[in-house]
Amino acid sequence: DAGVIQSPRHEVTEMGQEVTLRCKPISGHNSLFWYRQTMMRGLELLIYFNNNVPIDDSGMPEDRFSAKMPNASFSTLKIQPSEPRDSAVYFCASSFAMTSGDHNEQFFGPGTRLTVL
Amino acid sequence: SQQGEEDPQALSIQEGENATMNCSYKTSINNLQWYRQNSGRGLVHLILIRSNEREKHSGRLRVTLDTSKKSSSLLITASRAADTASYFCATDASTGNQFYFGTGTSLTVIP
Numbered sequence: 001d002a003g004v005i006q007s008p009r010h011e012v013t014e015m016g017q018e019v020t021l022r023c024k025p026i027s028g029h030n031s032l033f034w035y036r037q038t039m040m041r042g043l044e045l046l047i048y049f050n051n052n053v054p055i056d057d058s059g060m061p062e063d064r065f066s067a068k069m070p071n072a073s074f075s076t077l078k079i080q081p082s083e084p085r086d087s088a089v090y091f092c093a094s095s096f097a098m099t100s101g102d103h104n105e106q107f108f109g110p111g112t113r114l115t116v117l
Numbered sequence: 118s119q120q121g122e123e124d125p126q127a128l129s130i131q132e133g134e135n136a137t138m139n140c141s142y143k144t145s146i147n148n149l150q151w152y153r154q155n156s157g158r159g160l161v162h163l164i165l166i167r168s169n170e171r172e173k174h175s176g177r178l179r180v181t182l183d184t185s186k187k188s189s190s191l192l193i194t195a196s197r198a199a200d201t202a203s204y205f206c207a208t209d210a211s212t213g214n215q216f217y218f219g220t221g222t223s224l225t226v227i228p
Contacts, residue, residue, distance in 0.1 A: 004159075033216075035218075042218065042219075042220050042221065043160075043205065043218040043221075044218075045216055045217070045218070048216070056213075056215070091159055091160070093159075093160075101213075102147075102209075103147070103148070103150075103207075103209035103216045104148075104165065105150070105162040105165060106150075106160075106162060107162070108159030108160045108161070109159055110158065110159050111158075111159055
């Protein structure tokens with residue numbers, strides 16, 4: 001297995017533009033997580049899905065952020081409109097959970113480094 | 118706020134020495150996990166310890182968990198330059214769906 005795949009690896013955009021980050025989890029995993037990492041705030045869980053259903057989105061900063069998981073092998077995190085303070089590294093991770101509340105070993109993707117000018 | 122707090126924030130040791138990092142958390146947990154992150158990379162899972170376990174080993178890693186003190190420690194024995202990375206604890210809260218990463222310890226092993 002290629003592991004968790006994220007695209008793009010780097011994204012530079014201007015304030016106000018829409019940004020879409022993509023993630024392909026490991027085949028067979030049923031939980032998917034989106035994280036944001038910055039020097040100031042560390043690693044923050046934004047949202048996670050179990051069996052394609054959003055379980056906890058309390059970490060999503062505001063309405064400009066949205067995430068979807070249309071099927072077991074694909075998820076997107078969208079920021080519209082983007083702002084300079086959204087600049088961060090965004091990680092996607094996947095795991096296998098027996099129940100929606102389980103949190104076991106997570107496998108991380110390489111991350112997308114987003115810069116909003 | 119974040120669930121876990123690592124201590125120290127930064128640690129620098131000589132190759133061959135042992136490195137100890139601590140993690141404190143706030144609420145009851147199902148399990149606690151340790152992850153490693155090399156600069157510019159995603160996190161890699163090291164070890165998971167469940168709330169009913171007190172100690173766990175994996176190679177040169179030793180993790181302890183004290184649920185009464187809400188704390189855990191990660192010991193890396195006989196450190197190597199390749200162990201240089203940031204180390205994070207993460208907690209799976211026993212109520213709700215919360216999963217938090219701590220602030221991390223930056224470890225530098227000097228060859």
